[in-house]
Amino acid sequence: MMASTKxxxxxxxxxxxxxxxxxxxxxxxxxxWNSASDDWHTPSAENDLRVGGKFSSxxxxxxxxxxxxxxxxxxxxxxxxQIGYTMGDGRQVQVxxxxxEDGTTVTETFDAETLHSVEMQxxxxxxxxxxxxxxxxxx
Numbered sequence: 001m002m003a004s005t006k007x008x009x010x011x012x013x014x015x016x017x018x019x020x021x022x023x024x025x026x027x028x029x030x031x032x033w034n035s036a037s038d039d040w041h042t043p044s045a046e047n048d049l050r051v052g053g054k055f056s057s058x059x060x061x062x063x064x065x066x067x068x069x070x071x072x073x074x075x076x077x078x079x080x081x082q083i084g085y086t087m088g089d090g091r092q093v094q095v096x097x098x099x100x101e102d103g104t105t106v107t108e109t110f111d112a113e114t115l116h117s118v119e120m121q122x123x124x125x126x127x128x129x130x131x132x133x134x135x136x137x138x139x
Contacts, residue, residue, distance in 0.1 A: 004091070005112040009126040011133045014103040017080045021097060023136045024106070025049050025083075030057060033135035036127040039063070051077055055085070089113070106132070 013020050023029040027045040034042040039062050047055040053074045060067030072093070076084030083095040091111035098105045108125060112118050 005118055006109050007112050007118060007122045007125065008107060008109045009122060009129050010105060010107040011126075011129045012100070012102050012105045013133045013136050015136050017097050017099045017104045020104040020106065020136060021080045023139075024095075024097075024132065029135070032139075033132045034128060035059065035131060036124045048074075049077055049083075050074060053077075 015023075023033070025047055027047050030045040030047065031042045034045065034057050040059060041062055042057050042059050045055075045057040047053075049055070051074055054071065055074070056069055056071035058067065058069055070087075072085045072087040074083065074085045075092070076082060076094075081097055084093070086092050091113060093108060093110040096105075096107045098107070106129065108129065110125065112121055116124075
C-alpha cells in the first residue's frame with residue numbers, strides 16, 4: 001500500500017489553550033463552528049473524548065441538498081495538548097494545541113483522500129479551522 005499524502009492546516013487563536021480545547025471538543029460549540037462556508041452547518045454533534053471513544057458530527061447544506069456524517073474513533077487524547085483519531089474510512093488525523101505568546105496554535109495533519117485534490121482538501125479543512133478561530137475569538 002502506498003504511503004498516503006499528509007496535509008497540514010494551522011491557525012493561531014487569540015485565546016488560552018483551555019478555552020480553545022473546550023470549544024474544539026464540546027458538542028454545543030462544535031455545532032456552531034464546524035462548517036467550511038455559511039451555506040453549510042452542523043445540526044448535531046456527539047463527542048466521547050477518550051481513547052477508544054467515538055465522535056460524530058452531522059454536516060449538512062443549509063438548503064438540505066446534501067449532507068454527511070463526519071466521525072471516527074480517538075486513538076490519543078492528551079488534554080490541552082493533542083488529539084489523534086482515525087476517521088471512519090481509516091484515514092488518520094493528528095491535532096496539536098500549542099500555547100504561545102500570540103495565543104494557541106491549532107495544527108491539524110491528516111491523511112489525504114483520493115477523491116478530491118490535495119489543494120481542495122487543504123482549503124476545506126483550513127476554512128473550517130478559520131471558522132473555528134473566528135468563533136472562538138468572538139465568544
